[in-house]
Amino acid sequence: MQTPLEFLAVFRHELRAAGIPFAITSGMACIRYGLQQTTKDSDWIIAAAELLKLRGLFERCERRLPPWVVQYRPIFGAPFEAAWLDGGWSSHIFIRTMGGGPDHHLDFFCHPPRTAAWRHDPEEPDFADRDTVTRMKKTDRDKDWPIVGGLAAQAFARGDQSAVLHLRDASTLRRAWSMTPAAVRPRAITARPLLESIDAGSEDLRLEFLLRAERLVWEAVNRHRYAVYQDAWKAWYRRWQAAADWPWPVSEPFVAQHERIVAAAHDHELPMKPLTDRVRKDVYAKGLADAAILANIEPERLQAIAPPIEEVLP
Amino acid sequence: MKPETDARDSQPDGYPDWYYELLARTMGEAKAEWARLPRREREAELTLLHRSFDTPDDLSVWPAELDGGADRP
Numbered sequence: 002m003q004t005p006l007e008f009l010a011v012f013r014h015e016l017r018a019a020g021i022p023f024a025i026t027s028g029m030a031c032i033r034y035g036l037q038q039t040t041k042d043s044d045w046i047i048a049a050a051e052l053l054k055l056r057g058l059f060e061r062c063e064r065r066l067p068p069w070v071v072q073y074r075p076i077f078g079a080p081f082e083a084a085w086l087d088g089g090w091s092s093h094i095f096i097r098t099m100g101g102g103p104d105h106h107l108d109f110f111c112h113p114p115r116t117a118a119w120r121h122d123p124e125e126p127d128f129a130d131r132d133t134v135t136r137m138k139k140t141d142r143d144k145d146w147p148i149v150g151g152l153a154a155q156a157f158a159r160g161d162q163s164a165v166l167h168l169r170d171a172s173t174l175r176r177a178w179s180m181t182p183a184a185v186r187p188r189a190i191t192a193r194p195l196l197e198s199i200d201a202g203s204e205d206l207r208l209e210f211l212l213r214a215e216r217l218v219w220e221a222v223n224r225h226r227y228a229v230y231q232d233a234w235k236a237w238y239r240r241w242q243a244a245a246d247w248p249w250p251v252s253e254p255f256v257a258q259h260e261r262i263v264a265a266a267h268d269h270e271l272p273m274k275p276l277t278d279r280v281r282k283d284v285y286a287k288g289l290a291d292a293a294i295l296a297n298i299e300p301e302r303l304q305a306i307a308p309p310i311e312e313v314l315p
Numbered sequence: 316m317k318p319e320t321d322a323r324d325s326q327p328d329g330y331p332d333w334y335y336e337l338l339a340r341t342m343g344e345a346k347a348e349w350a351r352l353p354r355r356e357r358e359a360e361l362t363l364l365h366r367s368f369d370t371p372d373d374l375s376v377w378p379a380e381l382d383g384g385a386d387r388p
Binding site: 002004005006007032033035036037039041147150151154155158169170173 | 328330331333334337338340341342346349350354357358361362364365366
């Protein structure tokens with residue numbers, strides 16, 4: 002049996018040999034950085050300009066002996082095309098490298114959520130850096146938040162000033178902030194307004210309360226964000242399957258699957274960028290309103306510590 | 316394919332104690348102890364787990380932006 006970590010090493014090698022730049026992110030990056038996750042799937046960031054090369058690699062892997070099976074998963078996000086992946090979608094496939102499996106699940110992003118610009122880790126160039134992974138982990142899943150705190154603590158221990166943007170533990174954050182040079186502080190406060198309350202002398206319990214309220218903003222905005230993609234996909238899928246004279250999923254070579262999906266996405270209008278500027282502002286406002294209720298705090302007070310839209314929905 | 320070797324793989328990451336204490340508080344003692352191991356040993360432990368158990372995955376049928384995740388059934 003090929004384990005997920007063994008497959009990760011094999012696929013990294015394939016991408017490098019094909020000359021396709023990439024960065025492994027999310028759960029597998031956390032494992033690399035020493036934060037245990039039970040994940041078996043892998044998440045990959047690839048530039049949109051590399052998608053054609055990546056599809057070519059899939060086709061070559063299907064033709065080799067023994068052949069790999071490369072297939073879109075039944076619910077696959079969006080086609081492997083820049084038009085959609087540039088609009089914030091991701092593409093989901095599985096790869097089986099040997100008979101009997103297992104099927105390895107891979108998710109590909111061109112624009113990972115909550116990251117304006119992603120970077121490779123300077124010491125581990127096959128992986129996204131801690132800042133990128135931390136931003137991606139600010140989801141509405143409880144299990145992701147200890148990871149956010151852990152990655153930020155690593156960054157602080159390594160002397161990275163950006164740690165103050167992500168630290169979750171009140172006393173560690175206070176210590177990191179006290180070491181942050183004055184010249185850097187205004188920009189950090191713009192990205193994370195909560196930091197100003199430390200300067201204002203918030204007690205630890207008060208800071209803890211604000212940290213929880215801040216997390217609720219990230220969670221609530223994310224719930225509304227993914228609902229936009231979920232609703233768009235489900236509506237498109239219903240239109241597509243109502244009109245199609247063949248059932249999805251079909252088992253056929255990746256290139257044939259890809260052609261079908263691209264045609265269906267065009268014909269039945271899977272929106273390329275569901276998170277338009279108007280929708281983005283609406284999602285942010287709804288998330289803030291929800292978080293104010295959940296945190297039991299007046300919206301105006303929450304606004305004062307909420308991360309700005311440029312951070313939450315860049 | 317030969318496994319890649321890196322001198323860092325056989326040494327602990329060497330973060331200060333406060334970091335591992337923070338992990339123990341937020342993620343549990345077992346994960347904090349695992350984090351103290353050298354990377355090679357960490358990954359060997361996970362590989363053994365993957366070989367031995369059908370461990371849960373991050374993904375549900377729905378991918379992340381479509382309501383996926385084992386914690387979001």
